[in-house]
Amino acid sequence: MTSAIDTSIPVDTGDWCGADPFAPNFRDDPYPSLHALRARDPVNLTPVNTWRISRYDDVATIFRKAKTSQTLADGTAPNFDPLDTRGSFLEFMLNMDDPEHQRLRRLAMQSLGPNTVRQMEDEVKKTVEQTLDKALAQGGMEIIQDMAHLVPSRMVCQIMGIPESDRELFNEWTGARTNAFFARFLPPDVQQRTRDAGNAMADYFENLVRERRGNLGNDLISALIRAEAEGDKLRDGELVVQAIGIIVAGYETTIGLIGNGTRAFLDHPEQLALLREDPGLINNAIEECLRYDTPILFNWRVLQEPFEVSGKILPADAVLWMMLGSANRDPARFPEPDRFDIRRRDVAHQAFGGGVHFCLGNALARMEARHAIGQFALRTKGIEIRQGKLEWSHSFFRVMAQLPITFH
Amino acid sequence: MGRIIFIAHDGEQHAADAQPGESLMQCAVNNLVPGIFGDCGGCATCGTCHAYIDDRWRAAAGEVNEDELLILDGSEHARPNSRLTCQVTFTEELDGVIVRLPPVQR
Numbered sequence: 072m073t074s075a076i077d078t079s080i081p082v083d084t085g086d087w088c089g090a091d092p093f094a095p096n097f098r099d100d101p102y103p104s105l106h107a108l109r110a111r112d113p114v115n116l117t118p119v120n121t122w123r124i125s126r127y128d129d130v131a132t133i134f135r136k137a138k139t140s141q142t143l144a145d146g147t148a149p150n151f152d153p154l155d156t157r158g159s160f161l162e163f164m165l166n167m168d169d170p171e172h173q174r175l176r177r178l179a180m181q182s183l184g185p186n187t188v189r190q191m192e193d194e195v196k197k198t199v200e201q202t203l204d205k206a207l208a209q210g211g212m213e214i215i216q217d218m219a220h221l222v223p224s225r226m227v228c229q230i231m232g233i234p235e236s237d238r239e240l241f242n243e244w245t246g247a248r249t250n251a252f253f254a255r256f257l258p259p260d261v262q263q264r265t266r267d268a269g270n271a272m273a274d275y276f277e278n279l280v281r282e283r284r285g286n287l288g289n290d291l292i293s294a295l296i297r298a299e300a301e302g303d304k305l306r307d308g309e310l311v312v313q314a315i316g317i318i319v320a321g322y323e324t325t326i327g328l329i330g331n332g333t334r335a336f337l338d339h340p341e342q343l344a345l346l347r348e349d350p351g352l353i354n355n356a357i358e359e360c361l362r363y364d365t366p367i368l369f370n371w372r373v374l375q376e377p378f379e380v381s382g383k384i385l386p387a388d389a390v391l392w393m394m395l396g397s398a399n400r401d402p403a404r405f406p407e408p409d410r411f412d413i414r415r416r417d418v419a420h421q422a423f424g425g426g427v428h429f430c431l432g433n434a435l436a437r438m439e440a441r442h443a444i445g446q447f448a449l450r451t452k453g454i455e456i457r458q459g460k461l462e463w464s465h466s467f468f469r470v471m472a473q474l475p476i477t478f479h
Numbered sequence: 480m481g482r483i484i485f486i487a488h489d490g491e492q493h494a495a496d497a498q499p500g501e502s503l504m505q506c507a508v509n510n511l512v513p514g515i516f517g518d519c520g521g522c523a524t525c526g527t528c529h530a531y532i533d534d535r536w537r538a539a540a541g542e543v544n545e546d547e548l549l550i551l552d553g554s555e556h557a558r559p560n561s562r563l564t565c566q567v568t569f570t571e572e573l574d575g576v577i578v579r580l581p582p583v584q585r
């Protein structure tokens with residue numbers, strides 16, 4: 072007997088398959104459960120009716136070939152908390168489709184492209200140098216606060232035109248605000264904290280924009296204000312939302328890259344020795360850090376028409392969670408995927424997503440990490456490093472709150 | 480059907496058969512040419528398909544578009560004949576085109 076119904080698809084309820092990304096301890100070591108999920112159900116219907124795509128090739132194919140949107144056909148954002156409105160990402164470029172998305176992306180790209188990377192490079196080098204001077208004098212450092220957080224926070228605030236005296240306000244806000252991307256599925260207290268951060272950030276940027284209007288500079292906020300002044304290019308409120316989105320996207324993720332990357336080196340002293348011997352490996356090493364411990368474990372797409380993935384036909388309006396952290400450890404793509412190997416020949420990870428939303432800040436993030444991790448390796452040569460107690464932050468991304476180390 | 484010659488920074492050559500209508504990036508990726516990645520899948524957003532088009536074919540390759548400019552402008556290895564190969568469509572006029580790769584893509 073033949074049937075049109077594909078019985079391999081569970082129709083009623085899905086299954087986390089032992090890998091519930093919202094479970095409190097999921098971040099401790101998600102990789103064994105992500106391997107198990109990929110092996111058992113690579114195209115997985117979750118209990119919240121979304122599909123998790125775990126294989127590298129499937130993720131890449133969807134980014135490149137599938138016709139997708141960031142919202143459902145009726146315009147709803149599938150992962151956001153419906154009560155989260157002020158300062159929400161509804162109008163952030165990442166939640167928009169072309170042509171609106173393209174318009175916003177081009178505006179921001181003017182302040183985040185290669186010219187900015189070059190302009191910021193000396194500043195980043197100086198920050199890294201100073202923080203390492205201090206650490207070496209003190210006999211230790213807090214990897215997150217003194218490096219992984221400090222470097223991107225200084226840089227993003229400078230690019231955006233946020234005064235240095237206000238920088239610390241964002242320490243709490245950005246971490247809390249990352250939860251907004253998947254807040255529909257988070258507990259009420261986290262939802263509330265996320266909404267509070269949205270309100271606080273909207274207040275802050277509304278004020279900053281008001282002040283800046285009379286005093287334009289060459290920062291990103293000024294660039295957005297100029298675009299707004301040029302006519303219909305930026306609608307009311309859109310400006311503030313892009314600012315919140317960019318600071319969250321540009322700051323939290325990079326803490327993850329520098330923090331997790333440094334930790335990977337501390338856990339693999341032989342790789343640290345390799346990098347010290349041959350500092351030319353740094354570019355490949357940063358790619359390996361992005362692959363080995365990916366800062367954003369998953370992002371999302373919504374299918375606009377049915378699409379076949381590894382033998383399952385997913386319907387239009389299916390919400391897909393692209394498991395970047397799993398794709399980057401897929402043994403079908405990367406031999407010995409759990410090995411941290413900075414000499415790996417093919418490190419083409421998908422940590423920055425893909426397609427039209429491919430991370431706008433990738434060159435900036437890579438440059439920051441190159442200096443932070445590269446200098447850390449060189450300047451700690453000959454020193455024994457001991458790790459203290461790691462704590463995860465309340466960010467939705469894979470970001471530590473602290474990782475103290477001491478030098479001996 | 481036509482041909483594209485990709486020349487790596489170290490001089491190694493890869494000749495690939497190309498179909499009219501496909502992008503130079505697509506052709507490189509389909510033929511496993513090392514040094515062209517295409518991370519974003521051809522959306523002019525990642526810059527990992529950057530290459531130099533030999534002068535003889537520059538006009539046939541068309542004008543650099545706005546998205547390419549945003550990625551290339553100011554980038555370390557950009558030159559006057561730089562293109563994002565995902566934005567160049569292969570046509571008969573490009574048959575035999577020589578595409579040289581930059582020292583690094585990222």
Ligand code: HEM
Pocket residue numbers: 164165166176179183227316317320321322324325328366367370371422423424425426427428429430431432433435436
């Ligand atoms: C290691 C650091 C970073 C990682 C892992 C990362 C990762 C990502 C990912 C996964 C996406 C979504 C892509 C998609 O849906 O396909 C994204 C988008 C984005 N990122 Fe990053 N990012 C990083 C650093 C930055 C920085 C430094 C900035 C800016 C200063 C930035 C700005 C953005 C923006 C604006 C978007 C939205 C782009 C769009 O919708 O077109 N990111 N990033």
Ligand code: FES
Pocket residue numbers: 504516517518519520521522523524525526527528529563564565566
């Ligand atoms: S493939 Fe990404 S820019 Fe060409």
